[in-house]
Amino acid sequence: MNTKYYDLINQTFYFPQEEFTLNKDELQFHGIDLMKLVEEYGTPLKFTYLPKISQNINRAKMWFRNAMEKHDYDAKYFYCYCTKSSHFQFILNEALKNNIHIETSSAFDINIVETLMEEGKINKNTFIVCNGFKRDQYVTNIARLINNGHKNTVPVIDNFEELDLLQEEIDGKFKIGIRIAAEEEPKFEFYTSRLGIGYKDIVPFYRKQIAENKKVELKMLHFFINAGIRDTAYYWNELLKCMKVYIALKKECPTLDSLNIGGGFPIKNSLAFDYDYQYMVDEILNQIKIACDEAEVPVPHIFTEFGSFTVGEAGGALYQVLYQKKQNDRENWNMIDSSFITTLPDTWAINKRFVMIAVNRWNDTYERVLLGGLTCDGDDYYNSEQHMNAVYLPKYNKEKPLYIGFFNTGAYQETIGGFGGLSHCILPQPKHILIDKDKNGIIATEVFSEQQKAEDVLEILGYNKRKEQ
Known part of the structure; x- marks a missing residue:
């Protein structure tokens, strides 16, 4: 029986595709090693492939x-x-x-x-x-x-x-x-x-x-x-x-x-x-x-x-699954290290669906899950894909970190989410990096914005100003 995550993707879609390929059991996007990005910059991480x-x-x-x-x-x-x-x-x-x-x-x-x-x-x-x-x-x-x-x-x-x-x-x-x-x-x-x-x-x-x-x-x-x-x-x-x-x-x-x-x-x-x-x-x-x-x-x-x-197709977001909460016999909640409402607001506002795929552990068995964000808002979740009324990912294992990617997120999400400002539950905005290739295909990355710090949020809210007075 084919029970690996790779088998699920391979038998459901034509795969690999123009922008998505595999290196062993790890996803590559336009030839970019996504796990290398995770190791270098951490998660949550926004990126733009210019x-x-x-x-x-x-x-x-x-x-x-x-x-x-x-x-x-x-x-x-x-x-x-x-x-x-x-x-x-x-x-x-x-x-x-x-x-x-x-x-x-x-x-x-x-x-x-x-x-x-x-x-x-x-x-x-x-x-x-x-x-x-x-x-x-x-x-x-x-x-x-x-x-x-x-x-x-x-x-x-x-x-x-x-x-x-x-x-x-x-x-x-x-x-x-x-x-x-x-x-x-x-x-x-x-x-x-x-x-x-x-x-x-x-x-x-x-x-x-x-x-x-x-x-x-x-x-x-x-x-x-x-x-x-x-x-x-x-x-x-x-x-x-x-x-x-x-x-x-x-x-x-x-x-x-x-x-x-x-x-x-x-x-x-x-x-x-x-x-x-x-x-x-x-x-x-x-x-x-x-x-x-x-x-x-x-x-x-x-x-x-x-x-x-x-x-749109130039943007992406990478998250780590922090923990799995089993709320009943049927529902497994994979909690990501950020929020859908704040980083991908269209998933909450207009129920928009993006391309969502596991970044690593493609050779592991899979399970049906719900994805939950970190805010204390009941609507901070992602529960289905465009092609099916479900989300499937490699099985949660606390000993083997799981990373997931949302792709083609480059339009509207930053401005609707209020880039550089306050976010729901004052969760920090992720680090954002730019990715480019030269004429020889050499990939170069640079940090456009660091993850928000507490001081940035307090300044907007007026606390630091009051302290200075």
Whole structure:
């Protein structure tokens, strides 16, 4: 009988996989010896594997290039990075090596953009697509960017008042986009996205506020749905509705030449993950071209705003199983040396599942377990995988430490968790390291941030300040 953890993985999935291989009974990630990381840096440990960012950007560029050649699509493709997925400098530095553009969502994003300009990381040819609900400081910052000469800044109008607010602060002519308020899937609690302007209102809005406005040049229509880019009747229906708006608008607005299809590429959340990216890109461009050809309008340039797809698969978290609590005849709780709520908040907030695998002891027998975090919150647990309603790991043995890894965690977790601030039950944030490879494949690591100390937390809470007084 096959009872080893290796047997379980091997008979359930195709294994090894592109990023996951074994060295004897220990897991390697993109050729990185994870147990060596554990021995050097300890756990809990967050890491970012920087080369994966560039790899995914260039994969996407290749898919769009292939599709444009296949369908004789006579326009350009622009890859934007959605900064809200991860604002860290090391992420932007890696992403911007690949001739990409930037999508922003709030006021401080513009300060980051200005810093990148000063450092020469972006230039006047870089598009800055400004999304989100804009008020006060965000409007002021966008205006400053444009007034200082960055003409490829494109604020995307989210509501009827934003255009007036922008015009009050921007000197001279500027480019804009308009966001469509897409209709959501039937399972959603609301019918229409809170973001953007309704399908039926866009052409009237253009006629009323833009058509005769010599200060504004409409360049882009923005389309995005929360469910992401998936091969469903719902997605294709919304895309076709978007194209009807684009075509109607294009016939009245000669300057309109770009369609922004947002983000939404899924990332690997299970060893069983299967998604045909090239097919989806082919079909999106095919549908756009068919609609434009039938209407006898030129095909638009395509913008995307991939965030999770850019950075998600670059991140990971390693934990040690500290102890096993047998709470009844059926439930074994493996307690990790950190918290899911604080280090992987999406597992708690939206029941998100990441790739979870044992790092060592693959030749040991396995058992079904529940994973518990260290906070005293009943929701601090992880109890199932994307592909099955369970978690299986090598059997707990207090004489043989067990380490586990969560992978593809690089998007949103640090900012949602409040990096550098307070965490639930004031558990310390883990050490975070950066991993890179040179052109010869030599791996190099460096510490980005140390594990939080008691003094750091006390300072935030005001205790050290009071003591100094």
